[in-house]
Every structure is written in C-alpha cells, then in structure tokens.
Amino acid sequence: MKIPEHISWKSLSDKVVAVNTQTGEYYTMNLVASMMWMAINDGKDESGLIEMLSEKFPDMDKSVLSQDMKEQLEEWKNEKLIL
C-alpha cells in the first residue's frame, strides 16, 4: 500500500487532513484513521496495521479491529487515497 503523489496531506494535532490535488476533494480523518494513515506512510502492510491497532487498543476484539480496518482501507482505495 502506498499514498499516491497526487494526495497531499499533513498531520495536525494527531489528525490527518488530505487533499486530492487532481480533484480538489479533501478528507479529514479521525484519530484512529490518522494512526492508520501514518502507519501506511511508514510502509506498514495490512498485517503491520492490525498489529499496530491491537497494541493501541488492547481491549478491542482483534477480529472487529481487522474488519473495521479492512473497511477503511477499502474506502480509501475506492477514493483513490491509497494504491
């Protein structure tokens, strides 16, 4: 997974705002989505992401985390925020 070059983004107060510079559409992310985004930027794959989320939220059921993560990644792929 990677963030394509036409997505400009930055982290503000631990939250990410991203802009598609080709379409002008923008996205503000909540804290968990921002954690995932930063991890993708650091080169983590899906297993790395679920590992990171499990560490951050040890009380959450891992299968639920995994399902939520997959849904988020699918949404980002559909929006062409990640490749």
Add this chain to the structure above:
Amino acid sequence: MPNLMLTNWCNYKCPYCFGIDRMSPKVEAHAMSDDTFLGILDWLDRTNYRAPIHLMGGEPTLHPKFEWFVSTLIERGFPITIFSNLATDKAPEYADKLSILPIKWVVNVNNPKNWNNTQRRNIESALSVLGKNAAITFNIMPDGSDDYWAIDLIRRFNLSKTIKVGFILPTVTNSNYSLTDDEYLTVAEKTVKLAQECDRFGITLQYECGVPTCAFTPEQLGILWKCGSRLNSGCCSRLDITPHGEVIYCLPLATVGQRMYNEFANYTEAKRWFEGRFLPYRKLGRTINCATCNLMTPDKCHGACLAKNLIGAKNVKI
C-alpha cells in the same frame, strides 16, 4: 500587477522576515538588471490594465539605479507603490525628490524604541517630507508591549491615516520566526486594542494576508467593525518577481514553484497558473478544523497564510 523585487538584500535583519529564503545571505545578493526590468515592463504591457506596481526588495532604495527604475515606470505610465523601511542613507534623498509625484509609499516600520540613531534620522527625515503619501505597516508582535507608537508616528508626521498590520507570515520552510497557535490569539487581542485606540484619532487598520478570522472572538470582530477596521481575512497574492526575473506566488512560498516571467504570455496568464496550482492546497488549512469550516470561502477566510498551511505537508508539487 506584481511586486518587483529590485534587490534581494536588506539593511535590516528582522528575525520574522518572510522573504528570508530568497534573500542574501541565504542566496547570492543580486540587483535587478536594466534588461530584466525593461523585459518585465514589456511583458506587463501585454496585460490590458494598469494597477500599481509595487517596488520592493529586500530594500528597493539600496538598488544603485533606484531612481532610474522609478522614472522609467513613470514615463511608461505605470502607477507605483514603493515598499521601503526608509532607514537607508539614500531614503531621505529619494523621498524628497519623489514627494511631489503621485507615488504611494508603504513604510515597513518596527517599534521606534528599537531604532538606532542613523535609522531614526533617515526614517524621520523621509517621513517628514512624505506626509500623507506614506502609510505605515508593521507586524503586531505577541509580546506585552502596546503598539500605540504607530499612532504617535502618524500624528507627528501627518501620515496616511491607515495602518496595514500583519500577523507575521511564516515561510513554507519554517525558517523565520513566526507565530504559534496561541500567539495568534494574543496578537488578535492586541490588534483589537490598537484598533480601538486608533479609532479615537480617525485612524483605521487594514490587514496583510494571512490573518485568520478564528483568531478573533465574535465580540472582537464586532469591535473591529465598529472601529472602521473590519477584518479582511483574505490571501490574495500579487505575484512577486525576483531580481533574476523569476515569478513566485509570494515570498513565504518562495521555495515552492517558480517560473521565469517570459514562460507566460502575460501577467494574467501567470497569475491564473499560480492560483490554479495552489488552490487545492488551501484546504490543508492552519488547523484541523479549516477544511470543514464554513468561513473557509474566499470572501471570508483563507485559513491564514497558505505557507502556514503547507508547513509539514507531504506531496506538495506545484
């Protein structure tokens, strides 16, 4: 019409200078040549309107051919505004010679208590002949001092009764001294106090780019409105042209995107090109709330200086 940078060096070394990335000593000192200047004027002539050309630097009065630039612009019918600190040794002479001409001077001043004797002599001498042709501009600093010295200066030298105040613009490289988020609030409060004091003397405030609406409370915005110093929170760049003839969107963004002026058919095309390139990045905002803020429209707020929005941003390609 653009800002023409006649020089890229200055007699001051202000820590908040937003031009620092394009100024000596960070880049080699360079004065605009006659050929570059004349080429730019021919290029500007291709646009069918005349708005004032801003002569600036660095410090424009340090250019050895400053008078020739001014007389050439006048001969060719360009209105002129000169941005100067008036603290150079030549400034009083230029002010005296040019005071009879319809030239507006915008004088960048710091608090007079920080002037040395030479600076004081030059500035006061020049202001005394420029009078209403000169308007002062300065940054409101996030410190404990008031800015009422500006009112004294206007009254003493009978200057223009408008003050252009700024909220220290950052550079996109974050290389100058600029405001923290909390300091925006401090500076906003000081701005309101200054506007109220100015109102007693019929003086009003105007605003540089990059003053965010949300730095003020609704009550403070109302006070500014009542004082005749209504906040205009836009970011509407005139393009800058460097002494080498490079067009940049503005000095805070000097390291992001540049083109030679003659790569564009005319000024209008250059302006359109830069505006289009930078437009998507405005949504990155100064705070996480900017992107969804209902004030984030061109007539209400641009979310502060675009350079502030781009600090730390990834994948910026102009």
